[in-house]
Amino acid sequence: MTTNQPDTLIEVSGLVKRYGAFTAVNGVSFEVRRGEVFGLLGPNGAGKTTTMEMMEGLRQPDEGYAKVAGYDTRTQLSKVKEVIGVQLQSTSLFDLLTVREITEMYASFYKVPTLPIGPLLESVMLEEKLRGRVKHLSGGQKQRLAIALALVNDPQVVFLDEPTTGLDPQARRMLWDIILRLRDQGKTIVLSTHYMDEAELLSDRICLMDSGRVVALDTPRELIRSLGTESTIEFRIAAAAVAAAAGEAPPSGPAEELTDELRALEGVRDTALRKDSWVLYSDAPQATLTALIAWAEHRALDLAELRTRTGTLEDVFIHMTGRSLREE
Numbered sequence: 001m002t003t004n005q006p007d008t009l010i011e012v013s014g015l016v017k018r019y020g021a022f023t024a025v026n027g028v029s030f031e032v033r034r035g036e037v038f039g040l041l042g043p044n045g046a047g048k049t050t051t052m053e054m055m056e057g058l059r060q061p062d063e064g065y066a067k068v069a070g071y072d073t074r075t076q077l078s079k080v081k082e083v084i085g086v087q088l089q090s091t092s093l094f095d096l097l098t099v100r101e102i103t104e105m106y107a108s109f110y111k112v113p114t115l116p117i118g119p120l121l122e123s124v125m126l127e128e129k130l131r132g133r134v135k136h137l138s139g140g141q142k143q144r145l146a147i148a149l150a151l152v153n154d155p156q157v158v159f160l161d162e163p164t165t166g167l168d169p170q171a172r173r174m175l176w177d178i179i180l181r182l183r184d185q186g187k188t189i190v191l192s193t194h195y196m197d198e199a200e201l202l203s204d205r206i207c208l209m210d211s212g213r214v215v216a217l218d219t220p221r222e223l224i225r226s227l228g229t230e231s232t233i234e235f236r237i238a239a240a241a242v243a244a245a246a247g248e249a250p251p252s253g254p255a256e257e258l259t260d261e262l263r264a265l266e267g268v269r270d271t272a273l274r275k276d277s278w279v280l281y282s283d284a285p286q287a288t289l290t291a292l293i294a295w296a297e298h299r300a301l302d303l304a305e306l307r308t309r310t311g312t313l314e315d316v317f318i319h320m321t322g323r324s325l326r327e328e
């Protein structure tokens, strides 16, 4: 492994976590480079939080290990704690304390020198709330305070677990700005999210997780490029029309039959069916569109909501797992 390489700050190797008969994390390995935003992206229950907690030393792995700055989280936890900052869920903040009091309390936990409180709170745009009680903060302000508390020991690595879940768009954007600024300052950030827009915007590299495993890991651009297609074409066909088009007794069901035909159209590299929406991944969208329209006419099918767009991380996830990132 490459822990000795200066640009590898975190090494995760063969992590496994079981809860009884259920395996929540099932052999996860990756490296996080110094100074990058490393995104863990996957649907709820993919194992992102459990993986992060093992990286933070908060949960013992059943197999494998995680090392942060060379320190093993199983055996050198006090060293690990000096170099990491962990954003706590805002529900666990002390409501009755003021912003200044809670920040001072967190700073008092550390033996290492901590950051001055004024500039720290300024960096998360909370300087005006210094004397305000935590319980009076909005959801976004609480999340920003949680980030400030994670930064109090000036850590090398900051862990952010779904930092924008439940926030309104403006509060999310403010948090994104803070995260990008931290990266500009040279912090290494491990971020879990189930929002693909957030992962794509913030992450230098993304680890796509599903069912406790890593399904892909690369830069957002390379992940999308790995689809091998520039564009997707989406449309719907009425279910009744699909059944009729497939005839009385289709050999393998109407959807399968149409899939074979759509896959044979010019430029199509792959197809997917999400609920009742068809997705064609195409190298040559213009040729595919022409062929698709001719095919629909020949089949006497109406294509509804026909549109084209460029590939997204959602497409990558569907391509790798056959399932959607979003909850149905």
Ligand SMILES: Nc1ncnc2c1ncn2[C@@H]1O[C@H](COP(=O)(O)OP(=O)(O)OP(=O)(O)O)[C@@H](O)[C@H]1O
Pocket (backbone or CB within 6 Å): 019, 024, 042, 043, 044, 045, 046, 047, 048, 049, 050, 051, 194
């Ligand atoms: N203490 C526990 N006991 C039993 N099962 C658990 C425990 N903690 C987590 N799990 C299960 O392990 C799986 C992975 O959970 P985890 O929280 O790591 O996923 P996640 O990707 O972070 O999802 P979420 O976005 O919901 O937090 C889930 O199915 C969850 O129900």
